[in-house]
Amino acid sequence: MAKPSRIQSENREKILAAALEVFSRDGFRGATVDAIAQASGMSKPNLLYYYRSKEAIYAEVLAGLLDAWLDPLRALDPEGDPAREIGAYIDRKIEMARDYPAESRLFAGEMLRGAPILDTVLRRDLKALVDEKAEVIRAWTRAGQLAPVHPHHLIFAIWATTQHYADFDPQVRAVLGDEGEGRFHDAADFLKRLFLLGLCPRDGAG
Amino acid sequence: MAKPSRIQSENREKILAAALEVFSRDGFRGATVDAIAQASGMSKPNLLYYYRSKEAIYAEVLAGLLDAWLDPLRALDPEGDPAREIGAYIDRKIEMARDYPAESRLFAGEMLRGAPILDTVLRRDLKALVDEKAEVIRAWTRAGQLAPVHPHHLIFAIWATTQHYADFDPQVRAVLGDEGEGRFHDAADFLKRLFLLGLCPRDGAG
DNA sequence: CCCCTTCTTGACCAGTTGGTAAAATCGAGG
DNA sequence: CCTCGATTTTACCAACTGGTCAAGAAGGGG
Numbered sequence: 183m184a185k186p187s188r189i190q191s192e193n194r195e196k197i198l199a200a201a202l203e204v205f206s207r208d209g210f211r212g213a214t215v216d217a218i219a220q221a222s223g224m225s226k227p228n229l230l231y232y233y234r235s236k237e238a239i240y241a242e243v244l245a246g247l248l249d250a251w252l253d254p255l256r257a258l259d260p261e262g263d264p265a266r267e268i269g270a271y272i273d274r275k276i277e278m279a280r281d282y283p284a285e286s287r288l289f290a291g292e293m294l295r296g297a298p299i300l301d302t303v304l305r306r307d308l309k310a311l312v313d314e315k316a317e318v319i320r321a322w323t324r325a326g327q328l329a330p331v332h333p334h335h336l337i338f339a340i341w342a343t344t345q346h347y348a349d350f351d352p353q354v355r356a357v358l359g360d361e362g363e364g365r366f367h368d369a370a371d372f373l374k375r376l377f378l379l380g381l382c383p384r385d386g387a388g
Numbered sequence: 389m390a391k392p393s394r395i396q397s398e399n400r401e402k403i404l405a406a407a408l409e410v411f412s413r414d415g416f417r418g419a420t421v422d423a424i425a426q427a428s429g430m431s432k433p434n435l436l437y438y439y440r441s442k443e444a445i446y447a448e449v450l451a452g453l454l455d456a457w458l459d460p461l462r463a464l465d466p467e468g469d470p471a472r473e474i475g476a477y478i479d480r481k482i483e484m485a486r487d488y489p490a491e492s493r494l495f496a497g498e499m500l501r502g503a504p505i506l507d508t509v510l511r512r513d514l515k516a517l518v519d520e521k522a523e524v525i526r527a528w529t530r531a532g533q534l535a536p537v538h539p540h541h542l543i544f545a546i547w548a549t550t551q552h553y554a555d556f557d558p559q560v561r562a563v564l565g566d567e568g569e570g571r572f573h574d575a576a577d578f579l580k581r582l583f584l585l586g587l588c589p590r591d592g593a594g
Numbered sequence: 595c596c597c598c599t600t601c602t603t604g605a606c607c608a609g610t611t612g613g614t615a616a617a618a619t620c621g622a623g624g
Numbered sequence: 625c626c627t628c629g630a631t632t633t634t635a636c637c638a639a640c641t642g643g644t645c646a647a648g649a650a651g652g653g654g
Contacts, residue, residue, distance in 0.1 A: 189651090207502075208501075209501070210418075211415055214640085215643080226642085234643090236642065265588070294500070297562070325429070331578055332574055334563060335578040335579070338575075339579065341552070347545070356511045357515050357540060359515060375535070376537065377582065377587055378588055381474065395621095396631095421611075431632070431633060433613085436612085583605080598651100598652100599650105599651090601648105601651095603646105603647085603648075604645105605646095606645085607642105608642095610640085610642100611635085611640080613636105613639105614632105614638105617633085618634090620631065621626100621628100623627090624625105
């Protein structure tokens with residue numbers, strides 16, 4: 183079991199890409215192995231030659247996802263200016279909601295199911311990363327560069343507001359109607375303003 | 389087909405309550421008619437005597453849901469003080485996420501599926517209500533009582549941040565760990581501060 | 595060109611699931 | 625207590641689905 187052959191890596195790659203689409207569209211239960219196989223251009227038994235079960239594919243897709251999904255948070259720079267850093271984080275998260283909605287929905291689906299697969303890794307890796315960045319936020323507050331807020335809930339709020347545009351896309355479209363074209367740009371604008379300044383009117387505001 | 393008998397209404401009620409639990413826990417595809425029947429304390433064919441199909445039950449549950457789900461937004465009072473009204477709206481939404489998580493998750497699941505059942509009612513009723521309240525927010529801005537922000541995105545942000553605590557509960561618990569007990573109270577505090585004041589530090593802040 | 599491993603497929607299976615048919619039972623009005 | 629419609633159950637089915645198996649096709653090192 184040294185290195186995977188060319189065919190191995192190619193087919194595994196094709197399967198994971200197809201599985202991401204199918205799982206994110208139909209959910210874990212709604213997705214069928216046949217549908218994933220067809221989307222990867224191979225037969226069902228052949229797919230099961232590469233992954234032993236439907237759940238194995240699902241777990242693999244999720245595992246490959248989480249890392250990339252958290253990159254924007256990792257990039258939050260303790261040395262940077264808080265307002266700029268948080269603004270950049272919001273921008274990056276909105277871009278991901280726009281460019282990788284399937285990933286967002288798959289993750290949301292796993293949460294709705296009670297996170298049976300991701301639970302352990304959430305408690306370990308995700309918690310560690312969030313705790314680390316929460317400390318960064320607390321340091322900013324201590325330095326007087328940020329209002330005293332609960333860091334974890336701040337991070338939740340950024341996740342929720344940005345991923346909303348991927349996960350609740352039908353609702354967003356329904357409400358915005360024809361004006362919804364620039365929704366990602368408008369959202370980024372609004373959210374940066376909201377997070378940095380809040381809703382209270384003030385004097386020198388533009 | 390005049391009025392439903394006592395047995396009719398009782399059983400339909402039991403079915404809908406059971407269906408809410410099962411659908412919200414397992415999703416539309418994951419839920420089985422048998423599971424709903426068992427949870428309502430009746431046999432599968434008997435359940436199908438009251439609702440002709442699994443999808444009919446699902447649609448009925450969703451329909452009954454949406455109205456109650458939007459009540460907090462309806463209560464937004466154009467005559468009230470903006471800061472107080474928005475704060476009260478956030479409080480109410482956090483309460484609902486705490487007390488009715490199944491409803492929230494069911495709705496989220498329907499969105500993830502692309503809103504096949506709710507799509508039309510979203511475009512009609514939901515859009516109408518949101519547009520109406522967006523006008524209220526614009527009026528507040530014109531009166532100088534609120535910063536000039538995109539009203540629709542403000543409403544999305546409130547929905548997203550509050551419902552997050554129901555829909556992403558496993559993630560929230562995983563990140564907060566043992567400190568997560570007062571998460572709904574902390575969230576309401578944080579969100580009201582965020583929405584009304586933003587994150588920028590300022591002089592007279594408490 | 596041969597051989598052995600890797601890869602692919604067609605046929606198949608058992609369990610599950612949404613839904614039906616018809617018979618049995620219940621229950622309120624007469 | 626009898627009757628007729630409303631309600632409930634037993635038995636059942638066809639479609640679907642995750643997964644297996646054994647046989648065949650392909651591919652690369654010698």
